[in-house]
Amino acid sequence: MSVDITGAEILFRLPLGIVITETQVNMWIVMLVIAMLCKYLTSNLKIKPEGKRQVIAEYIVNLANKFIKDNMGPGFKNFPPFIAALFSISLFSSLLGLLGMYPPTADLNTTLGWAVVVFILILYYKFKTNGFGGYFKGLMEPLPILAPFNLIGEFSTPISMAIRLFGNISTGVVISALVYAALAWLSGVVFQWLPGTLANIPYLQLGLPAILSLYFDIFSSVLQSFVFCMLTILYISQASTKE
Amino acid sequence: MPETLEFLSINFWQTLMAIGNLLILFMILKKFLFKPVNDILEKRAMEVDTIYSDAESLRSKAEIDKETYENKLRHVKSETDLMIKSATERAENRKEEIINEANKEAENRKKKAESDIILAKKKAVDEMKDDIVEMVIDLATQVVEKEINTKIHETIIDGAIEKLGESV
Numbered sequence: 001m002s003v004d005i006t007g008a009e010i011l012f013r014l015p016l017g018i019v020i021t022e023t024q025v026n027m028w029i030v031m032l033v034i035a036m037l038c039k040y041l042t043s044n045l046k047i048k049p050e051g052k053r054q055v056i057a058e059y060i061v062n063l064a065n066k067f068i069k070d071n072m073g074p075g076f077k078n079f080p081p082f083i084a085a086l087f088s089i090s091l092f093s094s095l096l097g098l099l100g101m102y103p104p105t106a107d108l109n110t111t112l113g114w115a116v117v118v119f120i121l122i123l124y125y126k127f128k129t130n131g132f133g134g135y136f137k138g139l140m141e142p143l144p145i146l147a148p149f150n151l152i153g154e155f156s157t158p159i160s161m162a163i164r165l166f167g168n169i170s171t172g173v174v175i176s177a178l179v180y181a182a183l184a185w186l187s188g189v190v191f192q193w194l195p196g197t198l199a200n201i202p203y204l205q206l207g208l209p210a211i212l213s214l215y216f217d218i219f220s221s222v223l224q225s226f227v228f229c230m231l232t233i234l235y236i237s238q239a240s241t242k243e
Numbered sequence: 244m245p246e247t248l249e250f251l252s253i254n255f256w257q258t259l260m261a262i263g264n265l266l267i268l269f270m271i272l273k274k275f276l277f278k279p280v281n282d283i284l285e286k287r288a289m290e291v292d293t294i295y296s297d298a299e300s301l302r303s304k305a306e307i308d309k310e311t312y313e314n315k316l317r318h319v320k321s322e323t324d325l326m327i328k329s330a331t332e333r334a335e336n337r338k339e340e341i342i343n344e345a346n347k348e349a350e351n352r353k354k355k356a357e358s359d360i361i362l363a364k365k366k367a368v369d370e371m372k373d374d375i376v377e378m379v380i381d382l383a384t385q386v387v388e389k390e391i392n393t394k395i396h397e398t399i400i401d402g403a404i405e406k407l408g409e410s411v
Contacts, residue, residue, distance in 0.1 A: 007248030018256045021248060027264050034268060038275040045283045047290055054283075061280040081273035089268050104261075109254050113261025170250070 003181040005174050008107050022102040023110055030092040030104070060084070071230075072237040079233075086114065087229045094169050094221030097176070098213065105224075106170040108162065115162035118232045122157065125239035161231055168224045172216025179209055379404070 008021035041057035049055055064080035072079060093104040104110045126135050139150045180202075187202040248254065383400045 085269040109257035
């Protein structure tokens with residue numbers, strides 16, 4: 001018995017070393033679903049809401065607006081859609097595991113890309129608040145000799161965010177794969193006395209993986225998406241307050 | 244076995260695509276969800292504002308109307324008071340007039356009655372006088388027939404009648 005733990009499947013290769021993998025395709029699917037959902041929810045907006053759709057759309061928008069206002073204060077006009085995009089793409093990507101598809105968040109490249117965006121935003125707000133000089137001066141504190149450590153601290157933020165999300169989701173993928181393989185083997189051992197092909201059915205795979213999936217695919221997906229967004233909000237609002 | 248990436252691998256293009264995808268989704272959400280919903284929320288807030296201000300102006304108008312009507316009512320009340328007063332006055336005058344007329348009428352009737360009475364009295368006296376004259380004449384005739392000389396007595400009686408006539 002062998003279990004292969006691999007990354008995303010490469011679907012085709014383009015020049016310049018660009019590869020299109022399951023990660024990309026699945027993410028496009030997720031984006032398409034979210035875009036269609038948006039179109040569907042906002043298709044018939046009225047000043048007096050008439051359907052459930054509008055109520056849901058307003059609920060989501062109000063929730064995002066309020067969440068950003070409560071946690072970051074006023075003046076972050078673009079952040080509700082940005083955080084909503086981050087949360088929805090992360091959540092839907094992770095939830096793809098439920099459908100047996102490869103979750104794009106189980107690919108470090110994906111989470112790293114998002115973390116880089118967050119890092120750039122953090123730097124932007126730090127520069128904006130303290131100015132270039134102020135930012136580099138801040139790195140020298142409390143002692144200039146600690147500057148390298150502060151610099152490491154700066155870069156560890158996106159890396160830790162990327163690896164946290166990647167780790168949590170990919171762990172789910174890995175553990176699911178291991179459990180499935182183990183249960184298939186155990187089934188083979190326990191039910192080998194059954195005649196013919198009946199012995200090859202992995203009966204034990206029924207049940208336990210569902211419970212694991214409940215944790216890894218649903219709970220962990222929601223929680224890690226929320227954590228990723230919450231950290232983004234906290235880091236950026238911290239970056240935009242004067243030191 | 245399909246070709247795959249390593250489980251833990253970093254690929255520049257893949258990372259870049261993840262960034263691009265995130266930004267594209269940001270645009271999508273902004274354009275297709277947040278902008279329309281925020282617009283509609285803003286419109287609703289504006290509409291609510293207008294409804295409130297409309298209600299406020301209506302309320303103040305109602306207040307003014309109420310004031311006006313109250314004034315009018317007060318005016319009407321004083322007017323009716325005046326009307327009642329004048330009507331009462333007129334009625335009083337009329338009453339006075341009627342009573343006066345009645346008094347006059349009564350007075351007249353009383354006077355007329357009194358004069359009637361006097362006239363009747365006079366008439367009665369005249370009748371009585373005539374009766375007496377007749378009676379006397381009758382008496383005298385009887386006396387004359389039975390007794391003496393008609394001629395002498397005639398003159399006496401004439402004299403007596405004459406006297407009677409003067410005294411009545």
